[in-house]
Amino acid sequence: MYRFLRIIVLLALVGGLGFWLLTRPTTEPESNLAGLEGDAARGEVIFYAGGCASCHAREGASGEEKLVLAGGMGFPSAFGTFYAPNISSDPEAGIGTWSALDLVNAMKHGTSPEGQHYYPAFPYTSYARADLQDIVDLHAFLQTLPADATPSKPHDVGFPFNIRRSLGGWKLLFLKDGWVIEDVEGPQLERGRYLVEALGHCGECHTPRNALGGLKTGEWLAGAVNPDGKGRTPGITPATLDWSAGDVAEYLSSGFTPDFDSVGGHMAAVVENTAQLSQEDRDAIAAYVKAVPEVAKE
Template sequence: MNRLGRVVLALAIVGGTLGWYVTRPVTLPETVSERLTGDAQAGERIFLAAGCASCHMGTEDDADPLVLSGGAQFETHFGTFYAPNISPDRDHGIGGWTQADFLDAVMRGVSPQGQHYYPAFPYTSYAKADPQDMADLYEYMMTLPADATPSRDHDLGFPFNIRRSVGVWKALFMTRDWAVTGDLTAEETQGRYLAEALAHCAECHTPRNALGGMDRARWLEGAPNPSGSGRIPAIVGDDFSWTAFDISAYLETGFTPSFDVAGGSMSKVIANLGQLDKAELDAIAAYILRAADE
């Protein structure tokens, strides 16, 4: 092999090694889970705020929101994603997961088998959550009914079916930095935690770039519906004139200021958020109005 060939080979080896390192699944330090004891009663509130049932409940019209058998279909230009079974069933759900497995999944997007989850799962938002809240959520979810419905494989074409490539996506777009910063009031700070971390409002209400990363410069400015049907509205900007009372009341009741009713996936979101304390809904409203000023 001539000198140029050896240089090219060396560069290829270095590049491949660097790429393998960058795309590796990164889990939480073991000490994070070791120091946590979850509380199922506290976890119920996290379950409602995080909206787990909105995506993972069954698809039947009379589906029980506490039976997380999965099956919901999400069509995107990357392919079709299917919500998995996350009930406590040991064979088809998460019943065999440890608390550490659960925290790695929801906060780092890494499966118990050490593979990347696709970011259709909003772990980019849950990454900002308090690990104690996620430990509480784990304990609560383990009290829910088990269901033996098998999860359905995603329908993705090349190259999106290569899970290792999600490591590149994470390196580019996954951050635990808050989108709305500055000198926030205590209420706005609470609302930011609820909206940015747990309720993951931006996952739907913020436009995305060609690779599916959120455009943080247009935070909450509305986005095309991933299903291709309609548009998810902006909740900031000149065309959004709701008051804090309007926002809080909508999240509690589903009624807009013009007495229209929330529909589609938002109706499921409100079915969960509407069970939170009014002070928490008021905090989300305060955060949204603050976000409009950023």
């Protein structure tokens, strides 16, 4: 019996060590950023392409107030309610002391400067595909924005989802940096894929999720139940969206549909961002959306 107990204890220790190693937060080697200098002007484009203000500005903010990234917006889900943190340039409440490497680790690996896992309510599963130079440029732009001392609101997440270490296992399953649509032809579709799959993180809302919260990439952009369980985000594959590429690009610029309706809900904030992009980028997004596989989701 004593020998049996020793074996059980040994197996438990080995299993615990294996879990600890497999679920440890990942970081980017600092050497990968060697020679990269931040360009705030380019970073502004990344800021709008990534929709940063849509989540991190105060609810109800408008105009220049949307550049005050004090956080606080809540995102209800089946796992609890997550709150966007302060990412202003404030050195205490915000990310004013973050290096470009800190931002890279957050966006590409979901890892905080303290070495903790971030919850995937922060769409690092999409940002993982972002170019390092773009993140470095975004960091330079964020440092030019106003500081705000509002403390970040803690997430309202209960057991067992409040065990951050377990997110390491979730990342093993769902944090990938490969493209969802691997084969695209030409620079325009490549740019559109980058804007949709990486910076714009469109799939985070328009793609259904499984029971663990991972994206069902086999139903890419086919529409999904909203995370709070109320209503749906529509599908935007050619199976359900019969707009032309020109219609899509116009919608991303003006917010008007081909039927002369206007954008509403959360998509209004998205259009505020895409309207700041170049016409070439909006055309690239439209071309990509029209080129993805036709998937209809009831």
